[in-house]
Amino acid sequence: MSHNTSVLSITLNPALDLTGQLEQLKIGKVNSITEANLHPAGKGVNVAKVLAELGAKVTVSGFLGLENASAFEHLFESQGINDEFIRVAGTTRTNVKIVEANGEVSDLNFPGFSVDAADIASFEQKLLELCQHHSYVVFAGSLAKGVSPEQLADWIRLAKAQGCTVLVDTSGAALAAAIKAQPSMIKPNQDELEELFQQQFSSVEAIKQACEDLAKQDIQHIVLSRGEQGSLWLHQQQWLQAQPPKMKVVSTVGAGDTFVASFCWGLLQQFNATEQLNFATAMSALAVAQANVGLPAAEELERVLQQTTITQH
Ligand SMILES: Nc1ncnc2c1ncn2[C@@H]1O[C@H](COP(=O)(O)OP(=O)(O)O)[C@@H](O)[C@H]1O
Ligand SMILES: O=P(O)(O)OC[C@H]1O[C@](O)(COP(=O)(O)O)[C@@H](O)[C@@H]1O
Known part of the structure; x- marks a missing residue:
């Protein structure tokens, strides 16, 4: 089969998100949740969901635990997403x-399952x-656990060698290794950029300088x-x-994931740069x-697209 404009979204460590709402979190006390929701997520899964709702042809892969895969399978089936996850113990x-x-979110992100050499080999074959x-x-x-940052870098190189445009949204050692493989796009936030450079940035100018240094490593799109x-x-040297x-x-x-999905949609649709950033910003x-990721109503999107400002910097 020849290349087309479909998207492969990889989540190496997906998650069920258990979201609980309350008035105010009291650390070290008993907190009663007023509303709760459990849904399949993880960064690449969220990206896939948004892209599928936008109308893209989407395949998901990565690793998925055998014991509680059904919620994910149901999501993929209902969204018409092609499920190519490797099932692991x-x-x-x-x-x-x-x-x-007040909208403040506290994230407790857990480490997740471990994968072994056979799982890694199956995934690599699938990726190819x-x-x-x-x-x-x-x-x-x-x-x-079991996937090294260097392994991620190798998979990015493999995808590039097959002619794919690669977008990466990760952090820490994985981001540092991914950059060495020169993906087309990265999207750190300020904390992630500071961790990468092992320094604090106190001005927008300092942030821009750090991103310009990264761009010299031949990364086409750097979004902070x-x-x-x-x-x-x-x-292209323009901010x-x-x-x-x-x-x-x-x-x-899910705001970051929605940004990445919408940015990818802009590339797929060949939006011009202003349109693309406007779209990704309004969508995110x-x-x-909203509580979960997903397509907003068309009139809401239109209103926020108009209220978003894009300027040269
Ligand atoms: N409070 C907010 N109001 C409006 N837009 C937001 C808000 N938080 C996030 N966004 C949008 O989502 C994007 C990604 O959010 P951000 O918090 O930077 O990502 P991450 O969750 O990956 O750290 C932002 O660039 C912005 O467009
Ligand atoms: O893989 P990580 O970095 O642990 O993050 C996983 C978490 O990130 C999310 O995808 C949300 O990410 P964003 O808020 O950055 O869009 C959650 O659904 C998930 O629990």
């Missing part, structure tokens, strides 16, 4: 998200096959996401800045106004 982790009435049928590959989220302050995007409107925050979980801003 054990359960997929559950991550806990505590959302307070899938890259031959997909133009875009997204690697998103943390690594399962900044929560409610939007983002800065470095592409664009996005500022979303003020949103009523329900939960910020709307993601914070």
